[in-house]
Amino acid sequence: MTDIGVAVLGVGVMGADHVERLATRITGARVAVIADPVRAQAEQVAGAVPGCRVVSDPLDAIADPEVHAVLIASPGAAHEKQLLACLEQRRPVLCEKPLTTDVATSLEVAVREAALGLRLVQVGFMRRFDDEYIALKALMDSGKLGLPLVLHCIHRNVSPPPGFDSSMVIRDSLVHEVDVTRFLFGEEIDSVEIITPAPNPAAPHGVLDPQIALLRTVSGRHVDVELFVSAGVGYEVRAELVAQHGSAMIGLDSGTVSPRTLRNWGSRVTPGFRERFAAAYDTELQRWVDAVRAGADTGDYTDGPGAWDGYAAAAVCAAGVESLHSGGPVRVQLADRPSRLGR
Ligand SMILES: NC(=O)c1ccc[n+]([C@@H]2O[C@H](COP(=O)([O-])OP(=O)(O)OC[C@H]3O[C@@H](n4cnc5c(N)ncnc54)[C@H](O)[C@@H]3O)[C@@H](O)[C@H]2O)c1
Structure with missing residues (x-):
């Protein structure tokens, strides 16, 4: 062909x-x-x-x-x-x-x-095509760590693009962890809560940054995500799974642990998503x-x-934006999944 x-x-x-x-x-x-x-x-x-x-x-x-x-x-x-x-x-x-x-x-x-x-x-x-996420899912599915319980995620950028607002922290950044959660756990997300700590003085005026998202899946698993788009250091995307018999972390830059400064931590902090996910x-x-x-x-x-994954992520993010404005957890409203008609 x-x-x-x-x-x-x-x-x-x-x-x-x-x-x-x-x-x-x-x-x-x-x-x-x-x-x-x-x-x-x-x-x-x-x-x-x-x-x-x-x-x-x-x-x-x-x-x-x-x-x-x-x-x-x-x-x-x-x-x-x-x-x-x-x-x-x-x-x-x-x-x-x-x-x-x-x-x-x-x-x-x-x-x-x-x-x-x-x-x-x-x-x-x-991220579903990234070796580390694929390896983490394979580890979870192998049963070696027992029942998956909690996922801690970090998603930091150096600085946001012009025009970024507080809801875009959810719709543009959190959307990736929403999909990761559905991919790793293989289930829908039932509720979202957004917590807004005191904003970073370096964040653009009026942007609530950082934000903490708490996701709960339909079977009751907990996912927390630190979203920090004006972190000023590099592109840091990490996840640590905590399970019944142990834990596993992905997204560490190689090198030894040392204080983080602009684009440095002993070795080099990945500068952006194009490099991290190339x-x-x-x-x-x-x-x-x-x-x-x-x-x-x-x-x-x-x-x-x-398309269903894109829709489900949109529904979770909409609930997240509602939580950002109203405070407290917001239930995710999902339609019935449309069944595929015969060809
Ligand atoms: N998967 C990821 O990691 C990732 C990362 C960044 C951006 N994105 C997504 O990729 C898309 C593009 O983002 P970007 O950062 O490249 O934006 P960008 O602003 O750099 O580029 C967008 C381009 O689209 C053009 N454009 C505007 N209206 C158009 C139209 N109606 N039809 C065709 N082209 C049009 C613009 O002229 C511009 O050249 C967005 O949906 C964004 O959310 C995904």
């Missing part, structure tokens, strides 16, 4: 990164079309990829006859329209998180996909391309996190 043609919608930080990995490291696919309203940016990124065209309208890119699959890396607000167009054209699609920006439209995507009887949508929860993004894309190529036989164009 010849390489599949991929359209990449949005070539900012993530999209340009994905174009580069599709063009250089991923086998079985080529970037056929790029669409970005900033034409100069689209042309610059396309210029490094032989045979890649730039089109102005993302919907034309989705419908392009050379395109077999779509990678959405546009801002979250553009995702809904682009996802629905992919479903209408029956195009397999890898959509960066968030699936959409609200719960109702995320559910709509999951419902419309289920009605087609196909698995066309993958959402970009790349290998996971590669694996995510290669597995997606392989699934898209195999999908014509099965109707499953992904074996990764799908």
Whole structure:
């Protein structure tokens, strides 16, 4: 089979990164079309990829006859329209998180996909493709540590991008731990509580940072997450599982323990998500391309996190934002999972 043609919608930080990995490291696919309203940016990124065209309208890119699959890396607000167009054209699609920006439209995507009887949508929860998270899940599933009980997580950034507000700490940062919790424990989250300690004086004006999220799964497991987007040190994503017969930690930078200062702790603190999860993004894309190529036989164009996972994460984050405003735990309201119709 010849390489599949991929359209990449949005070539900012993530999209340009994905174009580069599709063009250089991923086998079985080529970037056929790029669409970005900033034409100069689209042309610059396309210029490094032989045979890649730039089109102005993302919907034309989705419908392009050379395109077999779509990678959405546009801002979250553009995702809904682009996802629905992919479903209408029956195009397999890898959509960066968030699936959409609200719960109702995320559910709509999951419902419309289920009605087609196909698995066309993958959402970009790349931690599921990271070696350390995969190893932790394998350890949990092996039963060696006994019953998993508690997960302690840390998610720190050097500083937030411009325009970041308190609810984005939940929707943009916590969303990853929400998916990790569902992935590791294999169950839904029942309630969320957000605690807001005294804010860091270095946080942007008005942003409640750090925040502590307390998640409770339907079977009563506890997950706590320290979210700290203006930590000023590096990109620190850790998780420690506490189980019946022991514990296990992932996300430690290599080197010896020493005081943490700007980008240093004896060795080097990982500076950002592109460095920390570079290998996971590669694996995510290669597995997606392989699934898209195999999908014509099965109707499953992904074996990764799908539309339902994107919807469930949106519902948990919405409850988190409600807790941020009201205080106290908020129950997560999940719709019935739409069943996939026969093909
Ligand atoms: N999985 C992760 O770890 C991760 C990390 C960062 C960002 N993201 C997600 O990736 C997506 C992109 O984030 P980013 O950091 O690359 O943003 P960015 O602002 O750097 O880039 C977005 C690009 O999309 C273009 N764009 C705007 N409207 C568009 C539209 N309607 N159609 C096509 N392109 C459009 C912009 O011109 C820009 O070039 C977001 O959904 C974000 O949440 C995921």
